[in-house]
Ligand SMILES: Nc1nc2c(ncn2[C@@H]2O[C@H](COP(=O)(O)OP(=O)(O)OP(=O)(O)O)[C@@H](O)[C@H]2O)c(=O)[nH]1
């Protein structure tokens with residue numbers, strides 16, 4: 652049993668026993684959480700307090716933040732990234748550093764209890780990050796795994812000082828749900844798990860002494876094939892490179908459209924899977940356009956400037972396309 656619970660804690664516990672309404676109970680539990688000593692020995696108790704608070708909040712219909720949340724976060728932008736990691740590894744800090752979302756950051760585990768989406772810009776497109784509660788050997792609610800399964804890419808976020816243990820824990824917890832991970836840029840093997848998610852390992856705390864030096868060792872021990880992305884949410888180091896790697900991992904290209912006689916429409920490139928054709932683009936613009944289009948003109952690396960092409964023409968990153976009906 653973890654010792655050293657303070658008189659404040661016992662007083663709050665007393666209040667909990669006496670509490671009658673849900674609000675009083677939540678108040679007392681929150682006070683217990685505030686004053687409990689924050690160390691490894693109380694991890695279980697902290698997690699337990701948090702899940703009791705969450706349960707009571709749900710019962711009382713009173714949700715944290717605005718508008719509550721749904722269990723599936725609708726995809727937005729050029730792709731969705733789920734942040735999976737052990738408790739306290741820096742997931743929410745990353746979402747704060749890379750998007751306008753402001754999930755709570757705490758120096759204790761199990762700070763995050765609900766999914767928090769935010770858009771991460773990369774040049775002229777954006778990817779959706781989804782901050783998640785931690786994955787751990789303790790209780791993890793089923794919807795967290797649903798969100799990992801639903802995402803296009805997983806960032807396995809681990810603290811640089813606990814990188815290997817953290818990665819192993821995440822892998823074990825996911826494997827128990829039949830979810831496997833494979834490095835972006837390689838091919839999955841379905842022998843180990845029914846669902847295989849493309850992943851990037853993100854090592855946090857690059858600003859801390861020793862983490863940068865440990866990177867080559869971490870990479871080697873990760874079987875040499877992961878090439879972890881090292882970042883610091885605090886100094887901002889590595890964040891741009893992570894966004895670029897994420898863009899590359901998605902295997903998407905940006906294609907711009909234009910109207911005849913006008914310059915390209917800069918506002919909104921389409922992010923299409925590599926290998927997409929003019930027909931795929933037409934379908935993305937409007938479901939009827941695939942049938943009504945006659946040909947297209949393309950400027951860029953896949954064609955001579957203004958070359959007329961058919962629906963089956965394969966596009967390249969940065970191409971500008973003018974579709975004629
Ligand atoms: N020095 C340093 N500290 C960091 C960095 N990223 C996160 N932290 C600290 O690590 C602690 C945990 O950060 P969070 O972002 O809340 O971690 P989390 O993974 O979201 O935690 P849970 O929601 O509990 O799973 C906080 O005290 C952060 O300030 C980093 O890059 N460098």
Ligand SMILES: [Mg+2]
Nearest residue numbers: 742743762763
């Ligand atoms: Mg968090």
